[in-house]
Amino acid sequence: MAGKPKLYYFNGRGRMETIRWLLAAAGVEFEEQFCETREDLLKLQQIGYLLFQQMPMVEIDGMKMVQTRAILNYIASKHNLYGKDLKEKALIDMYVEATMDLNELIMHHPLQPSEAKEKNLASIIEKATTRYFPVYEKALKDHGQDFLVGNRFSRADVQLLETILMAEECKPDILSKFPLLQAFKARISNIPTIKKFLQPGSQRKPPLDEKTLTKAKSVFNIGHE
Amino acid sequence: MTGKPKLTYFNGRGRMESIRWLLAAAGVEFEEEFLETRAQYQKLIKDGALLFEQVPLVEIDGMKLVQTRAILNYLAAKYKLYGKDLKERAQIDMYVEGTTDLMGMIITFDFTPPKQRNLALIIERATTRYFPVYEKALKQHGQEFLVGSQFSWADVQLLEAILMVEEREPTVLSKFPLLQAFKARMSNIPTIKKFLQPGSPRKPRPDDQYVATVMEVLKKD
Numbered sequence: 001m002a003g004k005p006k007l008y009y010f011n012g013r014g015r016m017e018t019i020r021w022l023l024a025a026a027g028v029e030f031e032e033q034f035c036e037t038r039e040d041l042l043k044l045q046q047i048g049y050l051l052f053q054q055m056p057m058v059e060i061d062g063m064k065m066v067q068t069r070a071i072l073n074y075i076a077s078k079h080n081l082y083g084k085d086l087k088e089k090a091l092i093d094m095y096v097e098a099t100m101d102l103n104e105l106i107m108h109h110p111l112q113p114s115e116a117k118e119k120n121l122a123s124i125i126e127k128a129t130t131r132y133f134p135v136y137e138k139a140l141k142d143h144g145q146d147f148l149v150g151n152r153f154s155r156a157d158v159q160l161l162e163t164i165l166m167a168e169e170c171k172p173d174i175l176s177k178f179p180l181l182q183a184f185k186a187r188i189s190n191i192p193t194i195k196k197f198l199q200p201g202s203q204r205k206p207p208l209d210e211k212t213l214t215k216a217k218s219v220f221n222i223g224h225e
Numbered sequence: 226m227t228g229k230p231k232l233t234y235f236n237g238r239g240r241m242e243s244i245r246w247l248l249a250a251a252g253v254e255f256e257e258e259f260l261e262t263r264a265q266y267q268k269l270i271k272d273g274a275l276l277f278e279q280v281p282l283v284e285i286d287g288m289k290l291v292q293t294r295a296i297l298n299y300l301a302a303k304y305k306l307y308g309k310d311l312k313e314r315a316q317i318d319m320y321v322e323g324t325t326d327l328m329g330m331i332i333t334f335d336f337t338p339p340k341q342r343n344l345a346l347i348i349e350r351a352t353t354r355y356f357p358v359y360e361k362a363l364k365q366h367g368q369e370f371l372v373g374s375q376f377s378w379a380d381v382q383l384l385e386a387i388l389m390v391e392e393r394e395p396t397v398l399s400k401f402p403l404l405q406a407f408k409a410r411m412s413n414i415p416t417i418k419k420f421l422q423p424g425s426p427r428k429p430r431p432d433d434q435y436v437a438t439v440m441e442v443l444k445k446d
Contacts, residue, residue, distance in 0.1 A: 090295055094295040
């Protein structure tokens with residue numbers, strides 16, 4: 001039965017956000033079921049919905065898919081956002097693994113003890129501007145094309161845009177030394193499916209606030225393991 | 226230039242070991258360069274060999290591949306260990322991500338200060354979250370391999386994970402008869418059997434010396 005994909009997660013970004021971005025970029029409508037409490041998660045575990053007891057989980061094409069990367073790989077392949085051959089795929093994989101590393105740092109930042117937060121933020125900004133962004137700036141400079149890989153829109157472009165916007169939330173002028181990334185950001189944001197996702201009322205989730213963080217901690221039992 | 230893939234990493238398991246396993250399972254010979262000093266690491270960065278300043282690095286087919294999963298995905302596809310279609314690939318990806326998470330706990334364990342280590346949690350996760358999934362999969366389809374009646378990356382990585390956990394807790398498979406049979410069966414596949422013999426590129430369990438080298442080279446505080 002080919003209904004819309006259905007996403008199971010808590011009502012926040014976390015590990016599901018990249019999946020929301022990719023579905024949106026591919027123009028795929030999706031439904032969402034939110035875990036608001038630990039009991040909601042336990043219930044999903046009890047009925048055997050979660051292969052490794054964890055979310056994200058996406059019901060798609062008759063499968064209950066778990067594991068963020070497995071889900072992203074499937075969606076990207078299915079919607080032709082994964083390059084035209086093995087070598088393009090390898091380049092895309094390198095690029096997206098790095099954006100996911102940076103996303104992970106940003107995602108974990110709110111969980112740092114308050115005394116470590118300032119140093120942690122500085123470290124994130126340093127990594128973004130010295131280890132990650134220069135690579136994408138150079139890639140765009142070297143080939144002079146609109147998209148990161150193969151002169152064609154791919155998941156690498158989607159994931160880089162997502163990461164840029166999250167990094168800008170940490171430091172608004174973080175792209176100041178990266179003119180090509182600034183142009184890239186404007187260009188990709190204007191792609192109709194992405195433009196739509198960036199508008200208010202879309203399924204894009206806001207940055208974590210104190211209330212959502214507390215709820216997330218309780219759903220995922222963070223700090224108790 | 227030999228044409229063999231060349232691996233650059235520390236002389237130990239870490240994130241490179243799954244790559245060694247996959248190449249070995251595919252019957253592919255490879256060369257290795259070992260990182261021993263910070264100066265060596267900084268030179269690699271200066272020479273532009275490491276796209277994101279990190280290892281593992283695998284030089285293969287004219288590319289300098291970095292990022293463990295990018296490397297593994299490429300090798301699995303190239304050596305036809307990634308299923309026959311999208312859905313099989315999705316299944317393999319889910320299984321592989323599960324074993325990666327489990328092995329990740331063990332990798333981290335060795336770099337955790339002794340007082341904070343929690344082996345019990347790793348064994349609990351292995352026996353209640355991960356192994357039951359694979360035991361059930363084998364039970365449900367009754368086939369030799371995890372996915373699609375064909376040897377795949379999922380089988381290689383599950384064997385690697387089983388052996389890794391058994392090193393810490395030898396009885397860990399006691400409640401998983403199908404995994405015990407699976408382990409025996411996979412270990413007997415000629416390429417894997419060869420990799421499991423002394424003198425192969427398989428690396429031993431991390432020791433204090435290995436941990437110290439990694440910390441020194443990467444200057445991790």
